[in-house]
Amino acid sequence: MTEKALYSADLERAVLCALIIDPKKLNDVLEHISDPVVFYVSKNQLVYKAMLNLYEKHQYFDLVMLADEVKDPVYVAELTNMAITSAHVVDHAAKLYDLYVRRELRKACEKSIELISNNDESLADTVASVDALVMTAAKKIKNTEIADMETLAAERFRKYVSDAAKGKVFEGFRTGFVDLDYLVEGFGLGENIILAARPSMGKTALALNIARNVAGSGIPVIIFSLEMRKERVADRLLCAEAGIDSKDYRNRILTDESFKRLEAALNKLIDLPIKIVDGTITTADIKSLIAREANKKWPLLVVIDFLTLIADKRTANMSAHEHFGGIAKKIQFMAREFNIPIMLLAQLNREVEKRSDKKPFLSDLRESGNIEEAADKVLFIYRDDYYNEDSKDKGIAEIICAKNRDGEIGTVKLAWQPKYVKFLNLAYQ
Structure with missing residues (x-):
């Protein structure tokens, strides 16, 4: 031509x-x-x-x-x-x-x-x-597109009536954690959700628990694991599903009863629509894989673990603040473009450790300004028993919703079972 x-x-x-x-x-x-x-x-x-x-x-x-x-x-x-x-x-x-x-x-x-x-x-x-x-x-x-209010309001009204008739509580996906879903109204379509914590707080565990719960409702999930190999992610999912000690699993010393639970967990997990991608990955790779999977079945949940390991090239004159903020913005655009929720994991900076009150704030996000701007929801994990041996909240994790573009902020509590690398609704622990 x-x-x-x-x-x-x-x-x-x-x-x-x-x-x-x-x-x-x-x-x-x-x-x-x-x-x-x-x-x-x-x-x-x-x-x-x-x-x-x-x-x-x-x-x-x-x-x-x-x-x-x-x-x-x-x-x-x-x-x-x-x-x-x-x-x-x-x-x-x-x-x-x-x-x-x-x-x-x-x-x-x-x-x-x-x-x-x-x-x-x-x-x-x-x-x-x-x-x-x-x-x-x-x-x-x-x-x-320019939409007039007469058309738009009528469309949203019909959507409400249709969803209410089907018993649908909100648009998007349930996380499987009752109090969290009530607070943040699940993960909405087109949302970029930042899940952040200090190391060892359980952010990967919570992300995997949510991924498993979403997949359990028949919704496909893609997990981009940039920190752990895909085999290790599968191990974690197996242990959490079976409710077996992850240390015993790694050391290959499961009891007969634990092994039976592991087999039962395997039979459940192999039917779940979860795909895991590991290795060195850029935002271009992420977008390409999402586009490929989205063409097969729609919608889906994407989990990215975690932000600062995304391998986009950083230009010489660009600060870390601008670089990672730019990546977070790209992820936000992907969520909008594909109309899917994306959960992006991030680290909190070390300033948290220097305070007497270790509960995180939005300013504790690494390179926080741009990352916060690119988020529709920001969730933090805080466990008091990690810092205080005599804590009254042993085995309890606080999930702090510090930003919620379309709803309330606040805190809910979940049970934390470190042996199984698993979070549970408090009522069912």
Whole structure:
């Protein structure tokens, strides 16, 4: 396909002619063409830029003003010779924008082929670069929709009636922890949920417990394990499901009774729709795998353990604050794009340990500013018995909801069983 196939000089001139005839149509055309670069022919870019400048200054322009601004009265006069009206100018503008995005996509593909052929970067870096190029072009696709309140409110009302009739309490997934679900209303579709704690608090255990509960309701789960090998994740799921001592399991000294429970746990887990991915993984890898799995069954829950191990390349002039905040923002965009909840695990900084009150705050998130902004919900885990031997709350974990974009914040308590690496509802411990 030649370059000419992805532009139309006649269509460009038709749009410009229509705007000269009826300058007020520029407001409608701007919905599709806000930048002169959308036009392929350089002269047409100059004319459209002049129109934008004049309209910004005067909210109006005519043939004389435009010719003076462009400094090419002959070409402007030629545009008016077309036998055209302004009736279809918005449709023509939409078509021009479509052609522009296709040109940008082709440029991205050509550059991608060049990167692949040069073989100058590692394979992972090349994949990330190619993904960035294509995504930059793809982001130019306009998917913004304006909804009037009459339509939107009616749709939401019908959704409520339908869900209520089915006994559906909220949109999204239940975590399987009753008090937590009541507080945060589950994990909503399109949400980025940050689960953070200091080391050894049980954030991976809680994430795996939630993943198992969600999968148990028939919803597919993908776990990106960047800290532990997939075999170790499977071990944890087996021990938690069977309710057996993880230390005895690792040392291969299970009693006959414990072994029977392990077999029963295996029979339950093998039927669950859980997939585990480990190794060195970038946000491009995560997005690619989500897209592949989402095409098979929808919706799904994604768990990423954890943020600072995502292997995106950090530029030399970028701070850790900006780098990890940018990654968290990419994860948030993925949740929105695929309309799925993503649970992203994160570490809390060491400042927590220096305080007498060890309960975490939002400011304790590592590189907290950007990460917090990218979160719809922020959950912390705090166990008093970790810090105080004589704690009255032995075996109790507090799950602190420090941010909830669409609901309440607060604290709920769960039972913590370290031998089984498992959290339970307090009423069922």
